[in-house]
Amino acid sequence: MKQKKSTIGIAPYGGSAGGWGALKAVADAIRGQMAVNQDVIALFNVNQPQGFDCPGCAWPDPLHTSSFEFCENGAKAVSWEATGKRATPDFFAAHTVSELWQRHDFDLEGEGRLTQPMKYDAATDTYRPIEWEVAFREIGATLQRYADPDCVEFYTSGRTSNEAAFLYQLFAREYGTNNFPDCSNMCHEPTSVGLPASIGVGKGTVTLEDFEHCDLVMCIGHNPGTNHPRMLATLREVAKRGATIVAFNPLQERGLERFTSPQSPIEMLTLSATTLSSTYYKVRVGGDAAMLKGIMKALLTLHQDALARGDNGVIDEAFIAEHTQGFTALKADLDNTPWQDIIAVSGLNHGEILHIARLYANAERTIICYGMGITQHQHGTQNVQQLANLLLLRGNIGKPGAGICPLRGHSNVQGDRTVGITEIPSQALLDGIKRTFGFTPPAKHGHAAVASIRAIQQGSSKALICLGGNLATAMPDPDVTFAAMRKLELVVHMATKLNRSHLLLANDSYLLPVLGRTEKDRQASGSQSITVEDSMSMVHASRGTLQPASPYLRSEPAIVAGLARATLPNSKVPWEALVADYARIRDAIASVFPAFKDYNTRIQQPGGFRLYNAASERQWNTPNGRAQFIIMPGINEDPCGSPHHDLVLTTLRSHDQYNTTLYGLNDRYRGVTGRRDVLFLNAAEAERRELRVGDKVNVIALDADGGHSSRRLDNLTVVVYDMAPGSAATYYPEANKLVPLDSYDHDSGVPAYKSVPVALERCA
Numbered sequence: 001m002k003q004k005k006s007t008i009g010i011a012p013y014g015g016s017a018g019g020w021g022a023l024k025a026v027a028d029a030i031r032g033q034m035a036v037n038q039d040v041i042a043l044f045n046v047n048q049p050q051g052f053d054c055p056g057c058a059w060p061d062p063l064h065t066s067s068f069e070f071c072e073n074g075a076k077a078v079s080w081e082a083t084g085k086r087a088t089p090d091f092f093a094a095h096t097v098s099e100l101w102q103r104h105d106f107d108l109e110g111e112g113r114l115t116q117p118m119k120y121d122a123a124t125d126t127y128r129p130i131e132w133e134v135a136f137r138e139i140g141a142t143l144q145r146y147a148d149p150d151c152v153e154f155y156t157s158g159r160t161s162n163e164a165a166f167l168y169q170l171f172a173r174e175y176g177t178n179n180f181p182d183c184s185n186m187c188h189e190p191t192s193v194g195l196p197a198s199i200g201v202g203k204g205t206v207t208l209e210d211f212e213h214c215d216l217v218m219c220i221g222h223n224p225g226t227n228h229p230r231m232l233a234t235l236r237e238v239a240k241r242g243a244t245i246v247a248f249n250p251l252q253e254r255g256l257e258r259f260t261s262p263q264s265p266i267e268m269l270t271l272s273a274t275t276l277s278s279t280y281y282k283v284r285v286g287g288d289a290a291m292l293k294g295i296m297k298a299l300l301t302l303h304q305d306a307l308a309r310g311d312n313g314v315i316d317e318a319f320i321a322e323h324t325q326g327f328t329a330l331k332a333d334l335d336n337t338p339w340q341d342i343i344a345v346s347g348l349n350h351g352e353i354l355h356i357a358r359l360y361a362n363a364e365r366t367i368i369c370y371g372m373g374i375t376q377h378q379h380g381t382q383n384v385q386q387l388a389n390l391l392l393l394r395g396n397i398g399k400p401g402a403g404i405c406p407l408r409g410h411s412n413v414q415g416d417r418t419v420g421i422t423e424i425p426s427q428a429l430l431d432g433i434k435r436t437f438g439f440t441p442p443a444k445h446g447h448a449a450v451a452s453i454r455a456i457q458q459g460s461s462k463a464l465i466c467l468g469g470n471l472a473t474a475m476p477d478p479d480v481t482f483a484a485m486r487k488l489e490l491v492v493h494m495a496t497k498l499n500r501s502h503l504l505l506a507n508d509s510y511l512l513p514v515l516g517r518t519e520k521d522r523q524a525s526g527s528q529s530i531t532v533e534d535s536m537s538m539v540h541a542s543r544g545t546l547q548p549a550s551p552y553l554r555s556e557p558a559i560v561a562g563l564a565r566a567t568l569p570n571s572k573v574p575w576e577a578l579v580a581d582y583a584r585i586r587d588a589i590a591s592v593f594p595a596f597k598d599y600n601t602r603i604q605q606p607g608g609f610r611l612y613n614a615a616s617e618r619q620w621n622t623p624n625g626r627a628q629f630i631i632m633p634g635i636n637e638d639p640c641g642s643p644h645h646d647l648v649l650t651t652l653r654s655h656d657q658y659n660t661t662l663y664g665l666n667d668r669y670r671g672v673t674g675r676r677d678v679l680f681l682n683a684a685e686a687e688r689r690e691l692r693v694g695d696k697v698n699v700i701a702l703d704a705d706g707g708h709s710s711r712r713l714d715n716l717t718v719v720v721y722d723m724a725p726g727s728a729a730t731y732y733p734e735a736n737k738l739v740p741l742d743s744y745d746h747d748s749g750v751p752a753y754k755s756v757p758v759a760l761e762r763c764a
Contacts, residue, residue: 006717007694009673016273017225017232018072019260021668059230059407060208060534061607071229076656076663080497081516082546085112087498089129092118096125101503105473105733106662109497114513115550120505127511132554132562135510140566142490142508143463149176149442151461153452156421157468158183158410159517161530162539163585164556165412166592168467169420170573171564174439178446179461180423183659184413185449186474189748190375191406192417194384198392198628200621201614203414205403206367207536211238213401216363219277220248220387221288221373221754222407225255225669226655231369231407232259236274246359247277249373250285250650251680251729252722254669281356282724284347285648286755288374290635291346291353292386297334298357299393314361319395323618326629330389333631345635347724365401366391372409373650376754378639381747382632389629397627398618408535409659415533418611419589423448432592438572448749449475450741457484464506465492465563467556468514470660472501476739476751477711494559499660515555519544523558524580530557531586531603533611539596540608557582638755645702645757647685651732651739660733670721679716679760680729689760691718696763699730701738701756708759711738715763728758 015021091111097120100108117135118127146152154172156165169180184192192202199205211217211234224231236259239245247256257280258273267273283291303313320327343349360366368391374383387404388397396402408414420429423446433441447455453475455461464471464485475481485491488506494514495502502511515521521528521544529541554562561575578585583600590596595611602609614620620627638648654676656664666673670680679697691697695718701711716730723729732753743752 006696009675010678010693010717010719011671011673013254013669013671015254016258016260017255017669018229018262019268019271019273059228059234060536060538061540062208071232073226073229073658073663077658078518080109080661080663081113082518083112085110086115086549087111087113088115089118092127097127097503097505098125100498101500105500105660106665108499109661111498113496113516113549114498114511116552117513118511120509127509130510132552135512136562136566138508139490139492139510139563143175143567146462150179150444150446152177152463152465153179153181153447153456153461155181155449155452155464155466155469155471156183156416157466158408158413158416160416160467160556161412161517161532161542162415162419162589163530163582164467164560165416165421166419166585166589167557167560167564167575167578170433170437171560171567173425173433173441174437174564174568174571174573176442178423178425178442178444179452180421180446181449181452181471182416182421182423183410183469183474184417184421185749186376186751186753187372187409188375188406188413189448189750190380190384190745193748194381195388195404197622198385198388198630199397199404199615200619200627202417203537203613204405204535205397205613205616206405207538207610208234210367210401210403214238214363214365214367215243215401216359216366217243217245218248218360218366218368219245219256220368220370221375222369222371223249223253223255223653224407225253225259226653226657227371227409228407229255232276233261233263235259235276236261239274239276244359244363245277246356247280248283248288248291249280250283250724250727251652251670252280252282256280279355279359281348281352282722284345284724285650285727285729286377286636286638287346287348287724288377288383289345289379289386289632289637290342291348292383292390293334293337293632293635294339294342294346294348294353295357295360296330296386296390296393297337297339297342298354299361299390300331300334302357302361315393316395320392323395323620323627324392324629325624325626326631329631330629337635341635347726360390360394365399366394366396367401367403367405369405369407371407373754375748376750376752377637378743378745378752378755379632379637379747380745380750380752382630383637385630386632388627392627392629398616403616406535411534412532414535414537415531415539418533419593429592436588436591450744450749450751453481453484453741456488459487462488463490464488466501467494467560468496470499470501472504473499473660473733473736475741476736476743476753477741478736479711480741492563494556512559513550513553514559515544515548515553517542517544518546519548519553520546521555523555523582528555528582529603530582531608537611537613538608539603539611541603555579557585638752645706646726647728647758647760648726649699649728649730649735649738649756649758650754651735651756652680652729654731657731670719672719675717676731676734677716678719678730680719680721680723682723682725682727683720684725685728686718686720691760691762693718693720698761698763699728699738700759700761701740702759706757709740711740713737728760
């Protein structure tokens with residue numbers, strides 16, 4: 001029987017995560033992008049002590065590396081950057097921006113590396129080459145004309161090094177603004193905002209070694225098989241030594257079920273796999289807070305039952321008394337939260353929640369790992385704080401084998417924040433800059449991402465400088481965001497490849513090509529290293545090994561310094577000296593941030609060094625010196641979503657994707673090949689709507705009152721998938737059309753990508 005067109009590329013995937021499928025994908029990525037010579041050999045330098053840090057995820061490197069420390073998606077990231085394809089001036093001369101706008105995002109980046117600085121020419125509707133110094137001079141002159149520095153936005157991608165990010169924030173602050181929209185504003189800002197209030201530090205508290213000692217790992221709202229595949233090796237070791245892994249996710253993700261390690265000859269040759277999660281709970285989209293409150297409520301009941309029997313309690317009363325504040329209020333809130341509401345919103349029944357609580361009560365040491373399934377909600381900050389509450393109840397922060405583990409995305413998104421990329425500068429940061437460089441930086445709070453787009457839309461922000469990234473595509477509500485971007489007077493993009501944001505033209509638009517992390521960076525003092533900070537506060541060096549894609553490329557620190565010199569003729573910062581030798585930048589970082597003391601010495605040791613993490617030592621840098629139990633009113637992490645609507649949609653990354661970058665059009669573990677126009681639905685939800693695999697539907701976002709909005713995605717093909725009832729899913733960034741710009745966490749500013757109430761309309 002001939003397969004109907006709408007179901008082409010949709011078939012169940014029966015394999016495990018990793019395995020031969022991963023090796024084939026690595027081979028395909030290399031064959032499609034890289035020259036089979038020393039560029040491929042360079043893959044063996046990924047995450048090695050004398051090599052370069054993978055430009056993909058932020059999972060830490062083991063202390064004792066194997067001969068290769070890259071995963072499938074890491075190989076894709078490296079090959080995508082080290083591609084032999086080039087987007088030269090001849091390419092831009094042959095294609096107008098209007099023509100390029102019609103292309104798919106995958107095809108735009110697929111043209112390869114940018115090779116020369118370019119400026120948009122309206123007369124020909126093309127980007128044309130420009131000399132570096134001319135570009136700097138023109139950009140600097142425009143920035144000098146603005147009387148109000150706050151009319152300029154400085155965006156940063158999480159792939160930026162510590163050195164470049166530090167110079168960038170220094171440039172913006174000497175210019176006079178704290179406007180730092182940043183990729184953190186779209187992912188883990190609830191961690192940066194929520195955890196300091198709970199435990200005094202805006203980072204995770206665990207190290208990789210803690211996974212060797214934990215009894216229980218709770219994986220909540222993340223998908224390691226796609227977004228941080230090197231974590232699978234760690235989870236495999238946890239499972240093989242007999243510790244318990246429990247997964248919580250709206251979708252049944254293969255990377256949380258079982259894994260075949262490509263570094264295990266036995267598993268590869270026998271086609272066997274290691275089971276990861278012992279139990280998998282499919283939480284309804286928007287049901288995380290309800291589930292967490294349910295676990296804590298059940299835990300308190302188990303505690304009282306144990307005491308009544310004369311047994312030891314299951315919460316750590318001694319730890320709570322010595323180290324925390326707010327337990328009584330938390331208990332009262334949990335007592336007043338009805339079970340029927342918890343069950344309705346979470347999608348889990350009482351027995352399931354009780355089982356989770358018992359697993360937690362019986363584990364001496366627990367780690368909670370979480371991703372954007374927790375953070376990208378209207379109450380994402382409070383979600384993070386409920387995770388901290390759960391850990392504090394049993395003293396699972398600040399002891400070996402236990403703690404909280406936010407899974408950062410880009411490889412240095414945490415480091416950028418550490419070295420000053422923040423719209424809310426601390427007094428210590430301001431004092432450190434003044435002490436080191438002799439100027440007084442602005443103290444006024446600046447713009448995060450959503451506020452930046454609103455300021456651009458309203459005309460109060462007139463210029464946008466982007467250090468990497470694809471800001472416009474990453475933001476919600478493209479109808480609003482794209483129109484706003486086209487109002488700008490100046491836009492500058494520092495980038496390795498072409499993307500859609502570069503085609504949203506201002507009066508003056510510049511493309512400045514940068515060195516990639518894989519490439520040699522030579523400055524006046526010789527070859528340079530940069531540094532990054534991983535998800536577990538480890539700071540280590542990275543040194544590129546490949547020849548640059550073009551002789552015209554410049555490093556991010558050099559470009560930032562060039563812009564600063566042209567903009568700030570009376571600058572007190574020795575830009576040329578800093579760029580000549582990045583060790584001087586690191587000395588300056590250590591001067592501003594004392595935690596980096598002996599920076600240049602400490603990065604010489606294999607694996608680098610760990611920044612001091614007070615909460616890991618049970619030192620709570622909160623106003624009263626105690627960890628805080630923080631109450632979340634109610635249980636709805638998305639007031640406009642669950643349980644007021646019967647279908648709530650979450651956005652997803654495919655397996656061939658990293659944030660907005662598409663390496664391909666496949667989503668192997670979910671059984672989708674060669675396409676992205678799909679909508680995942682639970683079988684019961686599809687049946688209730690009389691839908692079958694391959695049917696076409698339009699997805700319409702609902703307003704707060706339940707009415708149909710103008711935001712919609714049309715002609716998506718239904719894929720029936722094992723997922724929570726009341727839940728739907730489709731791909732990011734295409735689904736950003738369904739997310740209103742004003743739907744975000746007001747504590748952190750992160751858009752609510754993960755919970756959009758929707759209605760379905762069958763296509764005619």
